[in-house]
Amino acid sequence: MDAFRLSGNGPLDGAVDISGAKNAVLPMMASALLAEGISEITNAPHLKDMKTMSDLLRVIGCRVFGGKNQLLVDTTGADHLEAPYELVKTMRASFYVLGPLLARFGRARVSLPGGCAWGPRPVDLHLKGFEALGAKVVVTHGYVETTAEKLRGANITFPISSVGATANVLMAATLAEGTTVINNAAVEPEIDATVDYLLSMGAQIEGRGSRTLTITGVEKLQPGKGATIPDRIEAGTFLAAGLISRGRVRVNKVDPQHLEAVLEVFREIGAQVSVGSDWVELDARDSDLQAVSIKAIPYPGFPTDMQAQLMSVLTTVPGISVIQDTIYNDRFMHVSELKRLGAKIELQGDTATIHGGSSLTGAPVMASDLRASAAMVLAGLVASSTTEISRIYHLDRGYENFEQKLQQLGGKIERFVEQ
Ligand code: UD1
Numbered sequence: 001m002d003a004f005r006l007s008g009n010g011p012l013d014g015a016v017d018i019s020g021a022k023n024a025v026l027p028m029m030a031s032a033l034l035a036e037g038i039s040e041i042t043n044a045p046h047l048k049d050m051k052t053m054s055d056l057l058r059v060i061g062c063r064v065f066g067g068k069n070q071l072l073v074d075t076t077g078a079d080h081l082e083a084p085y086e087l088v089k090t091m092r093a094s095f096y097v098l099g100p101l102l103a104r105f106g107r108a109r110v111s112l113p114g115g116c117a118w119g120p121r122p123v124d125l126h127l128k129g130f131e132a133l134g135a136k137v138v139v140t141h142g143y144v145e146t147t148a149e150k151l152r153g154a155n156i157t158f159p160i161s162s163v164g165a166t167a168n169v170l171m172a173a174t175l176a177e178g179t180t181v182i183n184n185a186a187v188e189p190e191i192d193a194t195v196d197y198l199l200s201m202g203a204q205i206e207g208r209g210s211r212t213l214t215i216t217g218v219e220k221l222q223p224g225k226g227a228t229i230p231d232r233i234e235a236g237t238f239l240a241a242g243l244i245s246r247g248r249v250r251v252n253k254v255d256p257q258h259l260e261a262v263l264e265v266f267r268e269i270g271a272q273v274s275v276g277s278d279w280v281e282l283d284a285r286d287s288d289l290q291a292v293s294i295k296a297i298p299y300p301g302f303p304t305d306m307q308a309q310l311m312s313v314l315t316t317v318p319g320i321s322v323i324q325d326t327i328y329n330d331r332f333m334h335v336s337e338l339k340r341l342g343a344k345i346e347l348q349g350d351t352a353t354i355h356g357g358s359s360l361t362g363a364p365v366m367a368s369d370l371r372a373s374a375a376m377v378l379a380g381l382v383a384s385s386t387t388e389i390s391r392i393y394h395l396d397r398g399y400e401n402f403e404q405k406l407q408q409l410g411g412k413i414e415r416f417v418e419q
Contacts, residue, residue: 002396003418004389004403006380008362011247011285012409018235018254019045019400020069020228023093024193027167028228029053030096031197032073033060034104034174037223041197044071044228045400048393052091056083060097075223078105085111085142091397095123095164098146099172102135107147112139121328125162129169132156133176153178153217161186161298166213167194174203176217185213188299189258193229200226232258233305234399237374239263239282240309241406243271243289244316244378249409250281261302265310268292269317291319291356297326308334308375311354315343316382318357325350333368334375340365341383362387370398377402381411390418 020043030053032039044050050071054064060081063074081101088094088111101108113123127137127144132155135148153176158165166186171194173180185191187209195208201224204216235251236259242249243266256263256275263273266282270289274281291314296304304327314321315338325331329350339345340363344355362385367373373395380387392415395402403413 001390001418002392002415004377004380004392005414005416006362006377006383006387006389007412008384009245009381009412010410012242012245012411013248014409015250015252016238016405016408017252018230018238021190021193021231022047022049022398023163024190024228025050025071026053026093027096027171027190027194028197028224028226029057029071029073030100031171031194031201031224032062033057033075033078033097033100034171035201035221035223036075038072038074039201039223040225041071042069042227044069045231047400048397049091049093052087052094056087056094056097059084059087060101081105081108083110088113092121093164095126096168096171098126098144099130099168099170102130102146102148103151103172103175106149107145109143109145111143123164125158125160125165126168129156129165130172133169133172133180151176151217153180153215155181155183157183158185160184163188163191166191170194170205170213170215171198173215173217174198174201174205174221175219176215178217180215180217182213182215183211185211186298187211189229189232189255197224197226200224229258230254232262233303233371235259235280236262236303236306237309237378237399238405238409239266239280240306240313241378241381241409241411242282243269243284244313244382246284246287247410248281248283248285250279252279254278254280256280261300262306265292265294265302269313289317291317291321293322295324295326304328304331305371307331308371309378311335311345311352312338312375312378314354314356315345315360315379316356321354321356323352323354334372337365337368337372337376338379341379341387343379359384361385364388364390367391367394370394374399377406377413381413
């Protein structure tokens with residue numbers, strides 16, 4: 001298995017281009033199933049999760065091909081309306097095919113995702129949404145079986161903000177008969193990207209960017225065409241690398257608006273942050289940094305997907321910082337690994353208290369999930385001596401050319417195959 005070796009780094013200095021957002025491409029790829037023909041997505045990153053979704057679409061009967069950063073999904077042969085456990089268990093977002101298959105073909109059988117490394121992560125809201133649209137939902141032998149002769153528009157209110165449930169029900173509603181209103185819809189930029197893609201297919205959706213989406217079902221959609229948005233979490237991770245190394249990092253090809261909450265926290269810590277139309281630069285070379293208290297909450301708040309990386313940064317900042325994750329209160333697998341590098345962190349329920357400022361020392365550690373892996377790389381960058389991080393296949397799920405980009409900034413990182 002691949003692993004990373006890092007050795008104590010000086011300040012990073014340089015610029016990187018940010019790739020397309022994994023979490024936007026995945027629902028866009030699933031949306032292709034809503035129409036017959038060839039849908040196109042540009043600015044798509046090359047990631048393991050894209051491969052998993054492509055494999056799943058192929059199982060369903062699609063042809064997935066394309067060029068550099070271009071993905072083409074030909075749904076002409078789609079006739080196997082099933083997502084097997086082997087694929088869903090490696091990537092929860094496989095569940096996104098359920099809404100489109102149900103809406104277009106009237107039935108679908110998709111494996112339940114099961115738990116993940118940091119908690120149960122249910123799909124009950126997706127299923128309640130489909131039931132509200134008139135589908136029959138049966139859970140049997142670990143699979144969700146849904147049927148509906150024709151979905152019918154409904155008024156759906158989600159009790160909490162869910163990206164996945166919003167996208168899945170939104171996709172299904174585009175082909176339902178009549179009008180669907182989704183109240184308390186998630187407003188993450190990846191939802192806007194999905195809405196834009198569905199609009200390119202001829203869907204009728206109002207309320208983009210708001211908590212209320214109104215979808216007027218149409219009889220048929222045409223293949224989609226559009227680019228994905230920049231990956232705000234990848235951008236935030238590289239800026240965090242600049243901060244932890246007390247360096248200067250510029251991220252290009254980003255949408256700074258999507259990063260506002262993250263930039264606000266970096267500024268509060270004491271970094272200089274400059275923003276252009278499609279770039280952000282963070283400079284922490286001569287900054288006095290201070291501890292902060294933050295809560296991970298739904299967009300436009302600080303994202304849970306940046307929580308682990310921020311924690312690594314805060315272990316190096318003198319004072320007591322506090323991070324609460326209100327979205328996934330078990331998402332703290334990185335804490336015990338950071339402690340192996342000498343970090344002082346107390347964990348109580350959904351809140352971590354970080355006694356920052358002590359220097360980190362290299363050690364062998366393990367990547368436990370995608371963002372925790374990035375957090376370990378950041379910590380390894382500034383730990384004295386060598387840090388080896390195993391199981392980086394987690395990181396490969398969501399970061400394109402990660403070590404090359406880090407090397408471009410001056411990071412001392414190499415990939416090797418663990419014996
Ligand atoms: C998406 C992102 C993930 C990010 C998360 C929160 C993708 C592929 N993944 O995950 O990177 O960390 O948003 O921003 O886009 N919930 C339920 N029932 C449901 C669905 C969700 O209780 O049916 C809960 C979850 O347990 C969680 C909260 O709702 O506490 C938000 O989860 P959700 O926004 O749905 O996350 P995902 O879409 O799975």
